[in-house]
Amino acid sequence: xRCHQAQxxxxxxxxxxxxxxxxxxxxxxxxxxxxxxxxxxQLSALSAGLQALPMMPLPEDFMLELRPKLLAALPEIIxxxxxxxxxxxxxxQPLAAAAVIVxxxxxxxxxxxxxxxxxxSESEANSSSTFARINVILNETPVKAFDRSLPEVSNQTFYTxxxxxxxxxxxxxxxNGPEEIEPEVIAFEERSTRGAHVDTIDDVxxxxxxxxxxxxxxxxxxxAYGQTSEADNLSITPSPPAPQPMLTFWERAAKPLLFSxxxxxxxxxxxxxxxxxxxxxx
Amino acid sequence: xxxxxxELIQRAKQGNIEAFEELIGKYQQKIYxxxxxxxxxxxxxxxxxxxxxxxxxxxxxxxxxxxAFSTWIYHITANACRDELRRKYRHFEGSLDEWISDDxxxxxxxEVADLSHSPEKALDEQEVALYLxxxxxxxxxxxxxxMVMREQMNYSYQEIADILQISIGTVKSRISRARKILQEKIxxxxxxxxxxxxxxxxxxx
Numbered sequence: 001x002r003c004h005q006a007q008x009x010x011x012x013x014x015x016x017x018x019x020x021x022x023x024x025x026x027x028x029x030x031x032x033x034x035x036x037x038x039x040x041x042q043l044s045a046l047s048a049g050l051q052a053l054p055m056m057p058l059p060e061d062f063m064l065e066l067r068p069k070l071l072a073a074l075p076e077i078i079x080x081x082x083x084x085x086x087x088x089x090x091x092x093q094p095l096a097a098a099a100v101i102v103x104x105x106x107x108x109x110x111x112x113x114x115x116x117x118x119x120x121s122e123s124e125a126n127s128s129s130t131f132a133r134i135n136v137i138l139n140e141t142p143v144k145a146f147d148r149s150l151p152e153v154s155n156q157t158f159y160t161x162x163x164x165x166x167x168x169x170x171x172x173x174x175x176n177g178p179e180e181i182e183p184e185v186i187a188f189e190e191r192s193t194r195g196a197h198v199d200t201i202d203d204v205x206x207x208x209x210x211x212x213x214x215x216x217x218x219x220x221x222x223x224a225y226g227q228t229s230e231a232d233n234l235s236i237t238p239s240p241p242a243p244q245p246m247l248t249f250w251e252r253a254a255k256p257l258l259f260s261x262x263x264x265x266x267x268x269x270x271x272x273x274x275x276x277x278x279x280x281x282x
Numbered sequence: 283x284x285x286x287x288x289e290l291i292q293r294a295k296q297g298n299i300e301a302f303e304e305l306i307g308k309y310q311q312k313i314y315x316x317x318x319x320x321x322x323x324x325x326x327x328x329x330x331x332x333x334x335x336x337x338x339x340x341x342x343x344x345x346x347x348x349x350a351f352s353t354w355i356y357h358i359t360a361n362a363c364r365d366e367l368r369r370k371y372r373h374f375e376g377s378l379d380e381w382i383s384d385d386x387x388x389x390x391x392x393e394v395a396d397l398s399h400s401p402e403k404a405l406d407e408q409e410v411a412l413y414l415x416x417x418x419x420x421x422x423x424x425x426x427x428x429m430v431m432r433e434q435m436n437y438s439y440q441e442i443a444d445i446l447q448i449s450i451g452t453v454k455s456r457i458s459r460a461r462k463i464l465q466e467k468i469x470x471x472x473x474x475x476x477x478x479x480x481x482x483x484x485x486x487x
Contacts (some may be wrong), residue, residue: 011458015432017439043461046468050418050433053411056318058311059328063303066332070299073340 001029006036014047097269101262295342313359319430320363322419334362360445367423417464425460432457
């Protein structure tokens with residue numbers, strides 16, 4: 001070890017923040033180097049001298065002078081007593097509100113997915129074209145998107161994420177579906193899809209699309225499905241779909257507009273939360 | 283006594299000033315002395331220590347006992363000192379010189395340490411204390427803070443790094459450099475060195 005390397009270690013050594021190995025190397029160097037030994041001694045003495053500086057007494061009126069200032073701070077403390085919680089709330093409220101809104105937004109999105117792709121005019125022109133694209137969601141992962149361009153829609157089972165989504169799908173079908181198609185019954189059941197294998201759902205859908213298999217209304221994996229809810233067996237006997245007036249611009253635009261407003265609200269609230277956090281930690 | 287301190291803390295949190303005064307009573311001298319070593323003069327030390335105590339009072343609501351009360355209040359004290367020194371010497375920020383020097387490069391004490399408020403100790407001890415404080419006052423504030431936090435507040439390198447918001451390596455090098463500079467100055471001054479050495483020898487233990 002050279003002297004300049006040893007010197008770099010003097011302070012850590014004096015302060016006790018030196019690693020074992022470095023300490024041993026330093027001590028070895030010190031045994032052989034009287035100059036470094038001397039310098040270390042001087043630095044140690046200085047450090048000890050600084051630590052030994054006498055305590056200055058407080059001026060006698062220290063607390064007396066301080067008291068009015070504490071009293072002045074007192075109203076602040078009392079009014080701000082819930083301050084830690086208030087900061088907490090102030091920080092998390094916008095976030096919580098944003099979270100609720102994001103949740104609503106995604107429910108909106110899921111349930112009204114087809115609202116963003118209005119195909120009214122298209123379906124009039126081309127009866128076999130898609131009037132809705134419906135994602136079947138299994139545990140929030142889209143497993144398959146398929147076109148409902150089939151003429152045969154009876155006796156088929158569609159799995160949607162929630163009862164509401166299913167009901168909306170039915171409503172939407174009647175509002176916007178191809179006119180030639182008169183389904184006899186659309187039976188709708190809400191089932192838990194947890195535990196169902198992705199492959200199996202995919203197979204089911206494939207079979208539906210190919211029309212090659214008659215699908216019973218029983219879900220293929222009975223044990224995998226959970227309890228049914230009250231929303232089960234929501235059957236709708238259709239009447240021949242009356243000619244539907246085309247949705248006005250505003251009716252169609254309502255949901256995308258709502259979507260935009262929600263997005264802005266989310267951004268605003270997140271920004272508020274962020275700034276509140278910045279102020280808090282500043 | 284810890285139990286009593288906890289109760290004092292609770293009462294003080296609710297705005298009970300007497301409880302707070304009793305609570306801080308044990309610590310105020312050390313708070314004041316820390317401030318004094320940092321800023322180097324009596325008046326500023328008073329101001330800063332009062333400021334620190336007011337900050338402590340205001341922040342009591344946020345103290346939840348995760349650390350020891352003393353740790354917490356000295357931390358606030360160190361922060362208050364740091365803020366004041368950086369405010370006062372903002373022109374020097376970024377300066378690499380250990381000494382605050384005048385145009386000719388002579389070390390200039392920025393703060394005049396004075397004896398008038400020192401304890402009644404042996405003249406030698408007083409003199410040495412004054413001399414060392416004068417030297418400390420000549421240090422660049424960033425070096426000074428690192429030194430005082432190490433020697434007076436007994437903070438670890440990591441704690442100093444956290445408070446000054448610098449790396450541990452910087453802490454190490456500042457303390458090393460500051461010590462070296464002070465030592466060279468003391469050696470150059472001659473007779474004071476002997477007194478410092480003797481004084482620290484007496485206080486061994």
